[in-house]
Amino acid sequence: xxxxxxxxxxxxAVGVWTWVIWPRFGLAIYRDDRAFDGGxxxxxxxxxxxxIGASLVIGTVVGLLGVRAWRAxxxxxx
Numbered sequence: 001x002x003x004x005x006x007x008x009x010x011x012x013a014v015g016v017w018t019w020v021i022w023p024r025f026g027l028a029i030y031r032d033d034r035a036f037d038g039g040x041x042x043x044x045x046x047x048x049x050x051x052i053g054a055s056l057v058i059g060t061v062v063g064l065l066g067v068r069a070w071r072a073x074x075x076x077x078x
Contacts, residue, residue: 008069015063018055026052 003011026049029035035045 003069003073005070005073008066008073011062011066011069013066015059015066018059018063022052022055022059 029045029048029052032044035042035048
């Protein structure tokens with residue numbers, strides 16, 4: 001499969017976007033009143049932590065694939 005530089009750049013942008021947005025969301029969840037019950041993490045916190053972690057892993061993989069595609073597109077010519 002051939003990915004153009006334009007699509008590769010899009011994949012890299014998605015990876016960067018993921019790392020800009022999700023940590024901020026994680027901080028908001030952590031500070032939410034529903035995150036802890038008497039100092040103990042709640043299901044609300046654990047579910048969101050799992051979702052955030054999965055999104056960061058997926059975003060990292062997508063971003064790395066974009067970087068690899070960008071480099072490959074540069075070697076193959078214009």
